[in-house]
Amino acid sequence: MKDFSGKLAVITGGGMGMGRELTRQLAAEGCSVAICDLSRDAMAETHALALEGAAANVKITTHEANVSVEEQLMSFAREVGEQHGTDAINLLFNNAGIAGGGSFVAGSRDEWERTFGACWFGVYYGCRAFMPMLLNSTEGHIINTSSINGFWASMGPGVPHTAYCAAKFAVKGFSEALIEDLRVNAPHVGISVVMPGHIGTEIVANTIANQSPDTLPGLIENQGGVLAAGAADAGADEVAEMIEAFATHFRESAPTSAAEAAKIMLEGVREGRWRILVGEDADILDREVRSRPEDAYDGSMVQHVASLLGPGGPE
Numbered sequence: 001m002k003d004f005s006g007k008l009a010v011i012t013g014g015g016m017g018m019g020r021e022l023t024r025q026l027a028a029e030g031c032s033v034a035i036c037d038l039s040r041d042a043m044a045e046t047h048a049l050a051l052e053g054a055a056a057n058v059k060i061t062t063h064e065a066n067v068s069v070e071e072q073l074m075s076f077a078r079e080v081g082e083q084h085g086t087d088a089i090n091l092l093f094n095n096a097g098i099a100g101g102g103s104f105v106a107g108s109r110d111e112w113e114r115t116f117g118a119c120w121f122g123v124y125y126g127c128r129a130f131m132p133m134l135l136n137s138t139e140g141h142i143i144n145t146s147s148i149n150g151f152w153a154s155m156g157p158g159v160p161h162t163a164y165c166a167a168k169f170a171v172k173g174f175s176e177a178l179i180e181d182l183r184v185n186a187p188h189v190g191i192s193v194v195m196p197g198h199i200g201t202e203i204v205a206n207t208i209a210n211q212s213p214d215t216l217p218g219l220i221e222n223q224g225g226v227l228a229a230g231a232a233d234a235g236a237d238e239v240a241e242m243i244e245a246f247a248t249h250f251r252e253s254a255p256t257s258a259a260e261a262a263k264i265m266l267e268g269v270r271e272g273r274w275r276i277l278v279g280e281d282a283d284i285l286d287r288e289v290r291s292r293p294e295d296a297y298d299g300s301m302v303q304h305v306a307s308l309l310g311p312g313g314p315e
C-alpha cells in the first residue's frame with residue numbers, strides 16, 4: 001500500500017503511545033481512523049491531537065473495547081461499519097498490549113493471563129473481528145505488533161519475562177504463517193509484523209496500573225533495578241514514587257520516540273515489508289540472536305547484547 005490517503009485504518013490501543021502516534025500520522029496523510037482502547041480519556045486526547053493536524057475529510061472515531069474480550073472486538077467492528085458507513089477497512093493495526101506476568105513459576109496466574117490475553121488474544125481476536133472487512137476492501141494490510149521479545153525471550157539476567165515473550169512469539173509466528181494464507185486466499189491483503197526495541201511510551205505505567213496492588217512492590221523491585229531497590233520493604237507512598245520514577249525513566253531513556261516508531265512502521269507498510277524492526281537496538285539484537293542462536297540465553301550473550309543496547313535495555 002503506497003498511499004494512505006482516502007483509506008480507513010483501525011488501530012487497537014490508540015489511546016497512548018505508538019497507537020496515538022499512528023493515529024496522528026495517518027490522519028495527517030488523509031486516512032480516516034477508528035481507534036479502540038480501555039481508556040476513554042486517553043482516546044479523547046488522541047482524537048483532539050489527531051484532528052488538529054488532520055487532512056480534509058478525515059473522520060476519527062473512538063470506541064471503548066478490551067482487546068482480550070472477543071465480543072468487545074466484534075462490537076468494535078460493528079461500530080466501525082456503522083460510524084464510517086462502510087463494510088470495508090484498509091488497515092488493521094493490532095497494537096494494544098501490556099507487559100507483566102513475568103514469572104510462570106512463581107507469579108500470579110491472573111497477571112500472566114492478563115498479559116497473554118492482551119498481547120496474543122488481542123491480536124488474534126482483532127484479526128478474527130476485522131477479517132471480513134479486510135476481505136471486502138480492494139486493498140488491505142494487517143500490521144501486528146510483536147516485539148524484540150518476539151524473537152528473543154529475555155529481559156536480561158535475573159528477570160523472568162514469560163507471558164509477554166510467549167505472546168509476542170505467538171504474534172510473530174501467526175503473522176508469518178498468514179503471509180502464505182493471505183497470498184493464497186486473499187492476495188489483496190498484505191501483512192507485516194512489527195518488532196520494536198525500546199520505545200518511549202507509557203507501557204510501563206500502563207502495565208503497572210494493570211497489576212494487583214499486593215504484587216506491585218515485588219514487580220517494581222524486579223523490573224525497576226536501582227530505581228526501585230528496596231521496594232519490597234517500602235511503604236505505599238514510596239512504592240508509588242518508585243513506580244513514577246521507573247515509568248518516567250523508561251519513557252525518557254528510550255532511544256526511539258513513539259512518533260519515530262510510528263513513522264518507521266508506516267514506511268515499512270509503504271515499502272511492503274513483512275518484518276519491520278523498529279529502532280537501532282532492535283536491529284542489533286536481531287543480528288546478534290540470528291548470528292549466535294545457540295548462545296541466545298547464555299549469561300554472556302545476554303550481557304553482550306545488553307551492553308550493545310545501552311542502559312535502557314529492551315522492553
Ligand SMILES: NC(=O)c1ccc[n+]([C@@H]2O[C@H](COP(=O)([O-])OP(=O)(O)OC[C@H]3O[C@@H](n4cnc5c(N)ncnc54)[C@H](O)[C@@H]3O)[C@@H](O)[C@H]2O)c1
Binds near residue numbers: 017019039201
Ligand atoms: N514501548 C516499547 O518499548 C515496546 C517495545 C516492543 C513492543 N511494544 C508493543 O507496542 C505496542 C504498543 O505499546 P506502547 O509501548 O505504545 O504502550 P502504551 O501503554 O503507551 O500504549 C498502549 C495502549 O494500549 C491500550 N491497551 C492496553 N491494554 C489494552 C486492552 N486490553 N484493550 C485495549 N487497549 C489496551 C493502553 O490503554 C494504551 O493506550 C504493545 O503491543 C507493546 O507490547 C512496545
